[in-house]
Amino acid sequence: MATETIKVNSREFVVKKYSFPTEQIPRLDYQDKKAEKLIENGQPVILTGSDLVGSAHHWDIGYLCSNLGSGQYTVYSSADGKFKYYDDKKLTQNKQFKPPTTQTDMTFQEFAAKLKRKDNKELMYLQQPLNDTVGTRIVMDFTNFNWGWANETQKKNHWGPMTSNLLLVGMEGVITPAHYDEQENLFAQIQGYKRFLLFDPSQFECMYPYPIYHPHDRQSQVDFDNPDLTKFPNFANVKGYEGIVGPRDVLYLPMYWWHQVESLHGHGETISITFWYKAAPTVKVVYPLTSGQKVAIMRNIEKMIAEALNDNESMPSFMQAMVQGRYT
Numbered sequence: 001m002a003t004e005t006i007k008v009n010s011r012e013f014v015v016k017k018y019s020f021p022t023e024q025i026p027r028l029d030y031q032d033k034k035a036e037k038l039i040e041n042g043q044p045v046i047l048t049g050s051d052l053v054g055s056a057h058h059w060d061i062g063y064l065c066s067n068l069g070s071g072q073y074t075v076y077s078s079a080d081g082k083f084k085y086y087d088d089k090k091l092t093q094n095k096q097f098k099p100p101t102t103q104t105d106m107t108f109q110e111f112a113a114k115l116k117r118k119d120n121k122e123l124m125y126l127q128q129p130l131n132d133t134v135g136t137r138i139v140m141d142f143t144n145f146n147w148g149w150a151n152e153t154q155k156k157n158h159w160g161p162m163t164s165n166l167l168l169v170g171m172e173g174v175i176t177p178a179h180y181d182e183q184e185n186l187f188a189q190i191q192g193y194k195r196f197l198l199f200d201p202s203q204f205e206c207m208y209p210y211p212i213y214h215p216h217d218r219q220s221q222v223d224f225d226n227p228d229l230t231k232f233p234n235f236a237n238v239k240g241y242e243g244i245v246g247p248r249d250v251l252y253l254p255m256y257w258w259h260q261v262e263s264l265h266g267h268g269e270t271i272s273i274t275f276w277y278k279a280a281p282t283v284k285v286v287y288p289l290t291s292g293q294k295v296a297i298m299r300n301i302e303k304m305i306a307e308a309l310n311d312n313e314s315m316p317s318f319m320q321a322m323v324q325g326r327y328t
C-alpha cells in the first residue's frame with residue numbers, strides 16, 4: 001500500500017494513498033460565521049476553539065485507568081487493523097457470516113494491560129458508551145464539557161435529543177472502514193490524531209453499501225486498499241473530503257455522510273468521544289429532496305421489502321425483477 005507524508009502545523013503524518021481525489025474539510029474557529037453556516041447546511045467542518053471536551057484534555061491511558069471505574073468495556077480485536085462494524089442483531093439472519101473482529105468485555109484496567117504488551121499481534125479498539133459506572137473525577141470532567149455550546153448548536157440546528165457519548169480508545173493504526181450513521185455527530189478528539197475521509201450522501205452509488213438485512217448494513221462493501229472495480233465500477237468516480245483531527249478539535253460529521261477513520265501512527269493511542277444527536281424532524285418537505293433524504297427513502301423501502309418478504313435470500317431476485325430492464 002503506497003503512503004505519503006503530509007505536514008500539518010509542522011507535524012508530520014504518514015497517510016495511506018488512495019485511488020480517489022479529495023478536498024480538504026474546512027477548518028475554522030467554532031465562532032466563525034462560515035462554520036455555523038456549514039453546520040446549518042449539513043456540511044462537515046473541523047471546529048477549533050470550542051473547548052467542547054477541554055475539561056478532558058488530560059485524559060490519557062493512565063488517568064482513565066485510575067478513574068474510569070470497574071465497569072465492563074467492549075474491546076474489539078482485529079488482525080488486519082480494520083474494524084468494520086457489524087450489527088449483532090442481524091447475525092442470526094446470516095448464518096455464513098464471519099465477524100471480521102472479535103469482541104470481548106473487560107475492565108479498562110485489563111484493556112490498558114493488554115495495550116502495554118508489545119508481543120500483541122492483533123490491534124485493539126475500545127468502543128463503549130460512557131455510563132454511570134465511571135468514577136467521580138470523570139463525572140466532574142464530563143460535567144465540565146462545554147455543554148453550553150453543544151446545547152446551543154443542537155437547538156440552533158433543531159437536532160433531536162443527544163443519544164450517547166461513545167468513548168473510543170484505539171491503538172495507533174486502527175481503521176474504521178467507510179460507513180454512514182443515521183445521526184448527527186459532534187466528534188471530539190482528546191488524544192492522538194485521526195484522519196477522516198468523508199463522502200457526501202450523493203455518493204451512495206459509488207460506495208455500494210451492503211444490503212439492509214446484512215450485519216454490515218450501512219458499511220461500504222468496497223475495500224479502499226484494493227477496490228474491485230468489476231464489482232463496484234462507480235467507485236472509480238468517487239470524490240472525497242479529508243482532514244486530520246487532533247487534540248481539542250471537533251469535527252461536525254453530518255448524518256448520512258460516509259466516513260472512514262484512521263488512527264495515525266507516531267502520536268500515541270487515540271482517545272475520542274462522540275456526541276450523537278437524533279436528526280432534526282422534517283417539518284415540511286422541500287423539493288428537490290436532499291441526497292440524505294433520498295438515502296432515507298431507499299432505506300425505508302428496503303426495510304419494507306425485507307420485512308414483507310420475510311426471507312432475505314429471495315430479496316436480490318425480487319429487487320432485480322422490480323428494476324431490471326424497467327428502470328435500468
Ligand SMILES: O=C(O)CCC(=O)C(=O)O
Nearest residue numbers: 168176181185187261274
Ligand atoms: O473514530 C472512529 O474510529 C469511528 C468513529 C465513527 O464512526 C463515528 O463517530 O461515527
Ligand SMILES: [Fe+2]
Nearest residue numbers: 179180181259
Ligand atoms: Fe460512524
